[in-house]
Structure formats: C-alpha cells, structure tokens
Amino acid sequence: MAKRTAQDIRRRNRFDALRCVFAASGPVSRQEVAAATGLSFATVANLVAELLEAGVLREAGHEDSKGGRPRARLAVNAERGALVGIDVAETSVQVELFDLALTVLRSVRLPLPQTDVRPDDVVDAIVTGVEGLSDAADTPPRILGAGVSIPGLVEREGGVSVFSPYWSWRDVPLRSLLAERLPMPLYLDNPLKASTVAEMWFGAGREVDDLVVLTLRAGVGAGIAVDGALYRGATNSAGEWGHTCLVRGGRECRCGRQGCVEAYVSTRGVAHTVRELDAHSPLLDADEDAVVSKVARAAAQGDAMATEAVARTARHLGEAAGDLLNLFNPQALVLGGWVADRLGEPLLRQTRDVIAAHALPATLQALTFRLSTVPDNPVSLGAATFALEGFLDDRETFGTVAAGRRAARAAKVGTS
Numbered sequence: 001m002a003k004r005t006a007q008d009i010r011r012r013n014r015f016d017a018l019r020c021v022f023a024a025s026g027p028v029s030r031q032e033v034a035a036a037t038g039l040s041f042a043t044v045a046n047l048v049a050e051l052l053e054a055g056v057l058r059e060a061g062h063e064d065s066k067g068g069r070p071r072a073r074l075a076v077n078a079e080r081g082a083l084v085g086i087d088v089a090e091t092s093v094q095v096e097l098f099d100l101a102l103t104v105l106r107s108v109r110l111p112l113p114q115t116d117v118r119p120d121d122v123v124d125a126i127v128t129g130v131e132g133l134s135d136a137a138d139t140p141p142r143i144l145g146a147g148v149s150i151p152g153l154v155e156r157e158g159g160v161s162v163f164s165p166y167w168s169w170r171d172v173p174l175r176s177l178l179a180e181r182l183p184m185p186l187y188l189d190n191p192l193k194a195s196t197v198a199e200m201w202f203g204a205g206r207e208v209d210d211l212v213v214l215t216l217r218a219g220v221g222a223g224i225a226v227d228g229a230l231y232r233g234a235t236n237s238a239g240e241w242g243h244t245c246l247v248r249g250g251r252e253c254r255c256g257r258q259g260c261v262e263a264y265v266s267t268r269g270v271a272h273t274v275r276e277l278d279a280h281s282p283l284l285d286a287d288e289d290a291v292v293s294k295v296a297r298a299a300a301q302g303d304a305m306a307t308e309a310v311a312r313t314a315r316h317l318g319e320a321a322g323d324l325l326n327l328f329n330p331q332a333l334v335l336g337g338w339v340a341d342r343l344g345e346p347l348l349r350q351t352r353d354v355i356a357a358h359a360l361p362a363t364l365q366a367l368t369f370r371l372s373t374v375p376d377n378p379v380s381l382g383a384a385t386f387a388l389e390g391f392l393d394d395r396e397t398f399g400t401v402a403a404g405r406r407a408a409r410a411a412k413v414g415t416s
Contacts, residue, residue, distance in 0.1 A: 010047075011393055012229070013039055017047045018056065018076075018392065022102070023206045027060040027073035048074060055080045056100065056392070076101040083391075084133075084146035084184075085384030086126055087191070087377055090166045090218040091287075093122065095129030096380045097141070102202070102388065104376060105141075106133045117167045119177060122150075127181045144391045145185040147383030149194040150174060151219050156236050159188040165219070165254045185394075187386040191215055192239040194382030195336055195372075196223025196230055201385050203374040208331035212324060213372070214241075215379075216317075216339035218288070220262040220269075222324060242266070246320050264316035267292050267338055273309045281305060289338055296342040310346050313339070317347070318354020325359045325367065336372035344371065 020036045021028055034044040051057040058077040062070035078101035087094040091114070096107040110125040126148065134140050152164035159175020175186050196213045199205040204213075205225055213223040220242030224231040231238050242262035243255050250259030251272060263269050267288040274281055274291060283294040283306065298306035325333065335348060352369050372378060 013037075013043060014047050014051070014392055015389065016228070017044055018051065019201055019206070021057065021074055021076055022201060027075040029063065029071040029073055031071065033074070078103065081144040081391075082141035083144055083384040083387045084130055085377075085380035085382070085387070086129070086146060086148045087194075087379040087383060088122055088126070088148065088150045090151070093125040093129060094377060094380050095126065095133060096377070096384065097133040098381075098384045100144070100388070102381065102384060106136060107380075108132055119161075119169065119172045119174060122174070123177050123181070126178060130182060143184045145187060145387030146182065147187045147189070147194070147386035147390075148174070148178070149191045149379050149383045150188060151191060153235075153237050153240075154188055154190045156187075156189055156232075159186060161188075185387070185390055187383075187390045189236075189383070189386060190221075191217075191219065191379045192221040192223040193230060193232070193236075194380075194386065195374075195378045196225055196239075196382070197385045197389075198374045198378040198382035199223075199334055199336075199372065200225055200228075200230070202381065203372055203378075204332045204334050204368075204370060208368075210328070210330045211332050211334065212328055212330045213334045213336060214317075214321065214324075214340070215337040216265055216335065217337035218267050220266045220337075224328060224330075226328075241320070241324055244320070244323075246316060261316070261320045265313055265320070265339060269316075270295060270309065270313055270339060270343075273312050274305070277305050277308060292339055292342045296344065299343075299346060310343055311350055313343065314347050314350030315354050318351040319358055321351065322355045322358030325355065325363045329363050331366055331368065333367060333369045334372050335370070336374070336378055340371055 016037045017033050020033045030041065030044050030048055034041045048057060055077055057074050059072045060075040061073045063073060078099040080100045083098045083100065085096045085098060092109050092111050094109045097105045099105055108129050110129055112125060113121055130146065150161050150164065151166055153162040155162050161169050161172040161174045163170055175188050178186055192215055195215045199211060199213050205211050209228040211225040215221055222239045222241035224239055243260045245259045246261045246264055247259040251263035252258055253260035253263040271284065271288045271291040274283055274295060283291055283298060286294060295306045295309050299310050321333065340347060348371055356364065374381060
C-alpha cells in the first residue's frame with residue numbers, strides 16, 4: 001500500500017469535515033465539526049477557512065458561546081454551483097441535476113435501444129439529458145462537474161469502460177467521448193462504488209467506518225468501505241461479488257460463467273426463480289423489473305408461489321452475504337437497488353436469518369443489517385458525489401485558496 005502523503009491526509013480531512021456539515025440537521029459550529037470528526041479545532045478551523053473561501057461553505061448565523069465571542073454556524077453553500085449525477089443502466093440513462101448541497105433540482109430518464117447498445121447511444125443519451133436539464137433553467141447553472149456511473153469494470157483514472165457485461169463492451173474510452181461534447185470535469189466509476197459513496201455521505205456510512213453495501217438490480221455487486229474510505233482494490237475492480245460462484249454448475253450468468261451470485265439475486269435472477277416455480281405464472285408477463293414488483297405485491301397478499309420466490313432469493317442472498325461478512329467483518333451491511341427496494345422487509349428479515357446460520361458468530365456481534373435509506377436513486381446521487389469530491393480535490397481551486405491565504409498572512413506579518 002502506498003504511503004499516504006500530507007496532501008492525502010488533508011484531502012481526507014476536508015472530506016470528513018464537509019461530510020459532517022452535510023450530515024447535520026442544520027447549521028453547525030466549528031467546535032461541533034471538531035467533536036464529530038475527532039480532528040483538532042485548529043485543523044478544522046483551517047479546513048473551514050478554505051471551504052469558506054472556495055465558496056463551498058457559508059456562514060449561517062451565530063450562536064451564543066456562554067460569555068465568549070459568538071460562534072459562527074456553518075452550512076453548505078447550495079448556490080455555489082451545480083453537479084450532475086448520471087446512472088447508466090441496462091435499458092435507460094437517468095440524468096439528475098443537483099445543487100451543491102446535493103438536492104435534486106431536475107431529473108430526466110432517457111431510454112436506450114433494446115438491443116445492440118453502442119457507446120455512441122450512451123453518449124448521445126447522456127449529452128441530451130445534461131443539455132436538456134441545463135436548458136430548462138431560467139439561468140443556466142454553472143456545472144462544477146458530472147459523475148457518470150457505468151456498469152461493469154471501470155478504469156477510473158482514464159475514464160475507460162474496461163468491460164460491461166450488459167453490452168460486451170471492452171476498453172471503451174467513455175470519458176474521452178463525452179469530453180468532446182460536454183465542457184465540464186467528468187468522473188467515471190460503476191454503480192457499486194457510487195451506491196457506497198452515497199451511503200458514506202448520506203446513509204449508513206455516516207454512523208460507521210466499516211461498511212458493505214450490496215446493490216441488487218440488473219447487475220449485482222458489493223461496495224466496500226474500510227476505515228471510512230472507499231475500498232477499490234488494485235485495479236478498481238473490488239466488489240465484483242456478483243460474479244463469485246454461489247452454485248457450482250448452476251444458472252448461466254450474463255458474464256458467461258455458471259452459478260454466479262448475480263444469476264440468483266438480480267432482477268433476472270428473481271424472474272428465473274419464478275419461472276422455475278411456475279413456468280406459466282402470470283407474474284412473468286412483464287420485463288424483469290416489473291416481475292420483481294409483481295412478486296412483492298403477490299407475496300404481500302399471501303400468494304404461495306411469490307412467497308416461495310422471496311424465500312429462495314433470501315436463501316441465496318444470505319448464503320452469499322455470509323461469506324462476504326466473514327471476509328470483511330463490517331459494522332453495517334446495507335441492501336439497496338431495485339430488488340431490495342421492492343422485496344423490502346420480507347427479504348431483509350429472511351436474509352438475516354440465513355446469514356445468522358452461515359456467518360461466524362464473531363462477525364455478527366457488531367453488525368447492523370438494514371435496507372438503504374438514501375433517498376431517490378443512490379447511484380445517481382453517488383455519481384454526483386464523485387463530482388463533488390473531484391471539485392473538492394481540485395488542486396487549482398484549493399491551491400489558489402491556500403496560496404491566497406499564505407500571501408495574506410505574509411503581508412500581515414510584513415506590515416506588523
């Protein structure tokens with residue numbers, strides 16, 4: 001592991017301080033940020049000064065400090081600029097425009113071709129969505145950056161879609177293609193990382209440092225945070241848990257292998273389970289997302305077949321998640337994505353029972369297991385958060401701020 005530099009530590013501290021402001025129910029003081037992050041007051045004061053000068057934070061009133069100087073209250077400056085979060089899924093592209101406080105301003109979902117999706121199709125949809133949202137505003141927003149979640153393996157630094165199982169893409173330079181048409185910083189990653197970052201900023205990751213987020217939709221995978229930081233692995237491919245073997249010689253997976261976790265707990269996996277139980281079920285008269293919704297409704301109404309489909313999905317999920325918990329021993333395990341959202345508490349409850357029978361007792365001692373509470377679409381929110389992190393990490397923005405502060409201090413010393 002590469003040794004962390006002073007710049008890395010400052011970057012991490014800046015993120016932690018700002019996440020504390022986001023997590024608060026209202027404006028907070030520097031003292032509260034220091035207490036919540038464990039950073040010294042002097043460190044927090046310096047970080048806050050940078051964030052104020054960069055326009056990321058603003059002062060939002062003062063509070064009485066019991067005889068001392070009134071304490072300034074801090075809040076995110078939502079009007080500093082806009083961020084774009086883009087969720088590229090199997091059949092559609094969702095583009096959302098956020099203010100700097102990561103509140104959704106506008107959203108659009110654009111369909112992709114039913115078959116043979118090419119990189120140009122995805123680029124066209126993204127550009128149409130971004131331009132449409134910008135044009136809809138009375139005053140076009142200043143976009144600070146756009147985060148793009150693309151399924152599969154992503155080479156983050158170069159912005160390359162290394163492999164997408166949906167369309168059998170290999171080594172597509174997606175960021176370069178987008179940069180030809182979108183004049184803004186672009187940050188690419190996949191849904192697993194995006195969902196986990198959303199949890200770290202707005203969900204379960206606010207409360208714990210070690211976290212596993214299972215995303216269950218057309219694709220399946222695990223996002224992992226260790227010691228408060230997203231774990232990427234050596235090539236940014238950590239978390240491809242959906243393509244680990246659950247059933248030897250089992251169902252064929254879209255990746256070309258057999259018995260993968262994804263083949264059992266994705267939207268396609270749930271539809272396959274229904275088909276195994278009743279090949280003529282009326283629940284199958286729909287696309288796979290709709291099948292999951294129909295199963296949830298039928299199970300809630302006591303339908304025996306739908307109830308069994310949920311139970312089998314929970315069994316597969318619990319067995320696979322138990323192994324994952326034994327490996328990483330997180331403080332929290334979060335279920336998110338379409339399957340978890342629709343099957344909800346019955347899936348959570350039954351999966352917990354299976355995990356209890358498969359994971360080591362020590363693994364479960366400090367574990368909380370929950371459904372995601374991140375609002376709306378965690379993937380597009382997480383993608384927008386990538387853009388926010390990119391802006392916060394911009395050396396020009398904060399280098400200029402720091403240089404200005406050094407110059408001001410030198411001038412003050414020179415005249416004293």
